[in-house]
Amino acid sequence: MSSSSSPSSEAPSFTPGAAAALLARCASCAAAAAIHARLLRCSRAFFSSPYLANCLAAAYSGLGAAHSAVAILRHAPVRLNVFSHNILLAALISSRLLEDARKLFDGMPHRDAVSYNSIISGYIAGSRPDDAFWIVHDMKARGVQPTGFTFSIVSTAIHSVSHGLQLHGAVIRHGLAHSDAVVGNTLIDMYRGLMQYAARVFSCMQELDAASWNSVMAVYKDQSHSSGVFECFQSMRSKGLSVDGFTMSTVLSACSDMEDFTQGDQILALCLKTSLISNSVVCSAVISFLCMSDRLSHAVRLFRGMATWNSEPCNAMISGYARSGLMEEALSLFAAALRNGVVPTEFTFSSILRWSSCFGMMEQGTQIHCLVCKLGFGDDVIVATALTDMYCKLGLMKTARKIFNAVHSKDLVLWNTMLLGLLQNGRDKEALRMFRRMVKRCIRPDKITLFGALSACSSKGLVTEGLDIISLFKDKYHVMPSLEHHVCIVDILSQAGMFREAVNYAEGQVAEMWSCCIL
Structure with missing residues (x-):
């Protein structure tokens, strides 16, 4: 063997610093493995300190080969330091081995903020917030900043x-x-x-x-x-x-919400000038804006001119077709998107289900429900809300309630959807019970919730309960009633035959609103 190929001659030029720099730039596990092999060929003296073992483990872990990172650090011939433990902790968490990570964390002789952040993020990613909060309290108790x-x-x-x-x-x-x-x-x-x-x-x-x-x-x-x-x-x-794509899409969506088409056209011109319209999020906002401003043909032309299909523009175009009453085109695009490999999102399902329910298309809606279950979106709160709304509008309350009850983490929108759905189907007592469940579970209500609760009281003439509810919203939740809520109270009093009280209440609210205008 020539001297130029011997390990001893290669070692001086291949220093720990050079190896660490190469590992930091590795773009694949194969590249990291090649450097690892070269280090072993050069000299095992490279691993006399934990520095290179840490660099190797960090490279493997960052490239998704957590098992290799764990193996290196667990069999390293040197005593591990806090950096080694943190890398090992991150590798275990990325492999979703939370229990092993917790054992390592508890046994670490020294923990710093990085250690705590890793285990906290692991618990939160694993839907275990209570464990995460316990770790935060432990962090505070041990004086870690x-x-x-x-x-x-x-x-x-x-x-x-x-x-x-x-x-x-x-x-x-x-x-x-x-x-x-x-x-x-x-x-x-x-x-x-x-x-x-x-x-x-x-x-x-x-x-x-x-x-x-x-x-x-x-x-x-x-x-x-x-x-x-x-x-x-x-x-x-x-x-x-x-400004970026997020900025432009937000502003353009606000123009759509306000139906401010003049300002929206100015934003649209800016999108074209800055070439941001090629951004899929901006493109979807533009399509929605064009559909909202009754320029469906322009939206279709823009959509068909796209080089590739993405879920956001597809969602916008499906919704645009549907809101224009073109459900056949909306469903055809939905099917075409699936055939072209565009994976539907929760917003895709929400859009198509919303309009299916509006047009009473039960068969298509149930077919989409089957696809929702097949693709694993059953527990998604946005999709569940759309399904609940659809079945409520179709009068299939048993199915709507089943979907509602199956969702583990319900948000306010889902609660309100179920509450209003019960009211729309004449189930006022159940709607009132639903509101009481919300309050008991500490769900913070809004004006929609207040309208639903008062409407349930109105049909039954529950005067005391209605007045208590509107006081609760003002005093505890700081939700100030609007005109529609005051109308509900007047209706409740009238339903109970308390006409004088209804007149007094209405006059009192008018006087209060007038005084606010003067101030």
Whole structure:
């Protein structure tokens, strides 16, 4: 063997630093394995410290070969350090071996914020939020300082206002609420259904990036506060921030919601000017806008001109056909999308089911229901809401209730859908029981819930209960009744023969509304 090919001559040029740099740039497991083999050929002295073992394990773990990472660290000839344990912990969690990860975590001689973040994210990804919250409390008890990433992870498991406020308070105590843009954006996303809280977080942030503006715009959009969306968009442009596909789709969707077609056309022109219309999310928003503004033929032309099909534009086009009464075209496109390998999303099913129920197409609706079950969307709350709504509109309440009860994590929209569905089918007592279940389970209601609960009381003339409900919404949930709610109260009083009280109530509300206008 020549000296040029001997391991000893190769070793000096192949240093641990060079090997680590190569491992950090590896794009495949085969490349990592090749470097691993070369290291073993050079000299086992390379592994006299845990440095290269950690680099190898991190490379394997990052490339999806968690089992190789685990094997390297478990058989390493050196004593592992905290970095080794963290890499091993991440590898076990990525392999969904939560119990093994927890055993390793409990046995670690030293844990840092990375260790805690890994096990917390593992529990949250595994739908075990209670275990995640226990780890957070342990982190605090042991004096380990949480990072912005810690709060970002935990926020995804928050489903109540009280827990959200507790997390927000902890963020403020650690000085991250105003100074860290990522944490601020996380809080805005967490307060997605509470516009005032989200807007307050946004206004207090010291540094705003494009994601901050996009997040708060999404909140305004969800709460139908379109003027807020437009103000944010104008501010972004005036500050010289670059807009992206998410920005444009949000603004264009707000134009559709407000039926502001003049401003929508201006946004559409900007999409064309910036070439963002090639973005599938923007393209779907444009298709929806064109359909909403009675330009279906333009939407069809845009859709047919797409180089490839994606789920978002398909959803928009299916919905556009259906809302125009062209259910045959909508169903044909749905079938064509499946044949072309476009995997339907929860929004695809939601769109097609919504319009199937509107046109009383029970056979097509039940066929789509079978496909929902076949593709594993049965427990998805968006699809379940659409199915519940469809069966309620078709009068098949037994099936609607079965679907509703099968959903493990019900959101407010699903509760409201079932509540209104019971009312539409003359089941007022059941609707009232449904409302009581919501309150008992600490589901925060909204104005739709209030309308449903009061309507149930109205048909039965339940005066005391109706007045208690409207007081509950004002005092506990801070939901201020609108005209339709006051009409329900007047109707309740009238149904009970309390005409004088009904007149007094109506006059009192008119006087209150008039005084508010003057102020």
